[in-house]
Amino acid sequence: MKRVLVVGCPGAGKSTFARKLREKTGLPLHYLDMLWWKPDKSHIPREEFDAKLKDIVAGDEWIIDGNYSRTLAMRLERADTVFMLDFPLDICLAGAKSRVGTNRVDLPWVEDEFDSIELANWIVDFPKQELPKVYQLVAEYGKGKDIHIFHTRAEADAYIQNMDRLLSICVDMYGCPNRCKHCWLGHMPNKKMEDGADEFVVNYFSLYFDKIDFYSWLREPDFSDDYRARWQKDVELSKNAKPERFELASFWRIVRDKDYIPFLKEVGVKKVQLTFFGKKDTQDKYVGRKGAYEEALKATDLLMDAGIIPRWQCFINEENKGEIVELYRLAMEIKNTKCKEFEFFVHEGTCDGENRKLYSIRINKGDIPSELAPVFLNYDGLLTERECCEILKNDTSHPDFDLSGDLVFYVSNTFDVYYNFTNMTEEWISGNLKKDKPEELVPRLLAGDTYALKRAKEVTLKELVERYGDFSSDKVFDLDDYKIYLFNNYLKDAKE
């Protein structure tokens, strides 16, 4: 955003919006009214106005506030971004009245009364007489520009509030070949989303966010034959941001598609994480697919052959702890003989998604094999459930979810939207992109006005421990994960 036009109904607050934009972007701001009018309410000659405006427009960076439709085409040709405030008439009239008697930086005099005939008529007639011309010119000259049309002040405010924030959108366009027992996203059906779903989702949010990176996969990346075109589309749909390839790749595809690893290399993947739950039978059982263990081993070899570093992530529990030791030994052998950068770590897993159902076999602290301590994630910081309960038993704060900073929204294949810190369960659905209007849903999401977040404000951690904590349990938890675990119990009960 370098050259910006702010146009729209008089009284809508264009100048205020333009000043907020200036604060956010640092771009120089020019008011057309200040250029045209003199303090005695006369105006400069049209030629002089045009010459001054031409100089401004020739510059590389500017915000220009004002309609002046005679010069709009010339400004639109140079602009890269347009904001149009098309608010209801009563809002514009109220806005104009509220400015009477105030010093304004966008007008060289103070209006001492609301001129009900001239100014009010201009405002009343604007939607019929001027606005269609503005829309027509924006349509004609605005191709390839970033156009934002706001119909409410809440929309315009939400945009300003969010323009520094990156929104990442992860959409379940295709699904996943696996059915991992621990899957933190839950077990959604593999339904391919309708054509155009990706554009629809990005457009839904683009009025409110200036920086969007779009991921057409929420579960298994590249579980689609057209992964190359998909990635290209993800890059194209992203706005002022480029999606990154994380260290996730499809091991299902690695072993089936000889073109896949070259693609990963092309898009800059240096490491790939593979998840293990144990040896053959256990791995197949936990992934939910026969052959998963052999595939993960073969994928490891293929990655190393191609110069990509594999990293094994192992989820440990009471049932598989012996096999995880065996995997560790195998991993060390690979590291010592084939790939010294090879990585390996063990984790107890968060207690969200499907993993919650594995609570009964969650590993006890005393049962973690000592051999695994050096490769156990955050081993020294591990708490038992009993220790978590002791810490929280007098905590009268509410479960806390940080809504500031960058956002990640997950979109299911039925267009339900979830926050990144939540479970893909009914209680955490924050809205539905097909059923809810963006002008209603987006401000609600930003304000945390959703079912689960509201319930979080009505219960304390102390109460959650009293209801759901087990002071005799040695199961290991990260403290933040434990709070979520308690709160999800509460949500589930509240919903039932």
Ligand code: SF4
């Ligand atoms: S954990 Fe990943 S690979 Fe496993 S079922 Fe969930 S999305 Fe698929």
